[in-house]
Amino acid sequence: MAHAHLDAAAGAPLHPAAREVLEAALARGYADPRALHGPGRDARLLLDNAREAVADALGVRRDEVWFTSPLDAVQRGFLGLAEARRHVGTRLVLPGVEHAHVRHAARWWTRLHTGEVVEVPVDATGRVDEHDLVEHAGGSTAAVACQLANHEVGTLQPAGALPLPDGVPLFVDASASLGLLDLPAQHWAVAAGAATSWAGPPGIGVLLVRRGTRWTNPFPGDPEPQDFGGALPDVAGSLAAAAALQATLAEREEVDARRRRLVDHIRAVAATLPDTEVVGDPEDRLPHLVTFSCLYLSGEALVRELDRAGFGVASGSACTASTLEPSHVLAAMGALTHGNVRISLGRDVTEQQVEDLLALLPDVVGRLRSEVGL
Structure with a gap:
């Protein structure tokens, strides 16, 4: 893949x-x-x-x-x-x-x-x-x-x-x-x-x-x-x-409607994961971006594991070696500041790519939690 x-x-x-x-x-x-x-x-x-x-x-x-x-x-x-x-x-x-x-x-x-x-x-x-x-x-x-x-x-x-x-x-x-x-x-x-x-x-x-x-x-x-x-x-x-x-403005209505639909789907699936918080406004938001935080896990571990499976995502709460500080955005919101994954969809993302990610995500989260004794 x-x-x-x-x-x-x-x-x-x-x-x-x-x-x-x-x-x-x-x-x-x-x-x-x-x-x-x-x-x-x-x-x-x-x-x-x-x-x-x-x-x-x-x-x-x-x-x-x-x-x-x-x-x-x-x-x-x-x-x-x-x-x-x-x-x-x-x-x-x-x-x-x-x-x-x-x-x-x-x-x-x-x-x-x-x-x-x-x-x-x-x-x-x-x-x-x-x-x-x-x-x-x-x-x-x-x-x-x-x-x-x-x-x-x-x-x-x-x-x-x-x-x-x-x-x-x-x-x-x-x-x-x-x-x-x-x-x-x-x-x-x-x-x-x-x-x-x-x-x-x-x-x-x-x-x-x-x-x-x-x-x-x-x-x-x-x-x-x-x-x-x-x-x-x-x-x-x-x-x-x-x-x-x-070019982006010329195609924005069509592309962003598709990305918003896919993000709605990601938000819905992520919300069903145990001890997981989907953050940000569910409606008044950018059309292509979604962030969720999984309790008991590190964002870096999730990013690495998903990358091994062929999915490049980010962690908004990733600690840096120099500061070891969590995301100031999530902290200001009062949200979980660890186990964070940010997914942002480009103009060429396909529905199949999103479905493949969502099919894999529960297993990845469950396996990483089991590795830390949960």
Whole structure:
């Protein structure tokens, strides 16, 4: 049996539209698009075409789109809002389930400027209450972050319902969901996306800075937004990301309806396993992602055993050798933080792959529990 990749949230095969464009762009977009010579002008044209395509796909202005790495889009995007309002205060507010990239950036910046990070609690599904978030955003708050949907459990967040007080800007991390969900129509100032969420190249991120937003580069370099933070732009990757986004949006209704149906099936079967908790909102969630936790087991053991059987899944609660800390998302939700499996379905997943996984899963869980004496 061929290996079934069920970890699309961490990366999936390139969309065929992206692969075709990437090969062509590599032959033409190799030069520095900031250069004045002919090859540089060719590269600039390709990069501008990519920017135009992304802007059109997302319903934003062309001059609001910047290409960079996924990590840079998140950290530079969020901290750029904070840096521009440092004269107001050095307090950053975010839900307790934000991605580690956001949390690490917030802690670094507030340590640097003797500020404070306020993490707002979430409910059992992993959703923050919009009124709580707005209430915490007053006073000396420089910026607020709120993801569009949670990367680990799939729960949608109220990023479009946050009229923040006193001109406090909102950063939206859409790294796990752009291409799957539309951006909010209002209230946000800066947003970040990762091309992997729409089957684009893994090294490409998109930084969206709304026109008129006060934003200052928090890192060394030009104070204004720049592609790849001022480094040499990846022209071919950016164009491939734009092509994948367009193709993903064109097929989204059909593909996501199928993935949502398969995830509903996985959730139902996982819920029948003894001492197993399916986490995240069962309805208001990403269409392709499901997470469940099995009591008495380690997520790493489950991932390894399923991999041996030909299924690539992830563990959102995997401990790292350096920190030995469980998932902060599950902890914030009050859910089991061990024995955790995250399954995320790519556009090419088949019903048979899911059925094969579900047929195997009870035996794997039962066998691993017996090995630890349960």
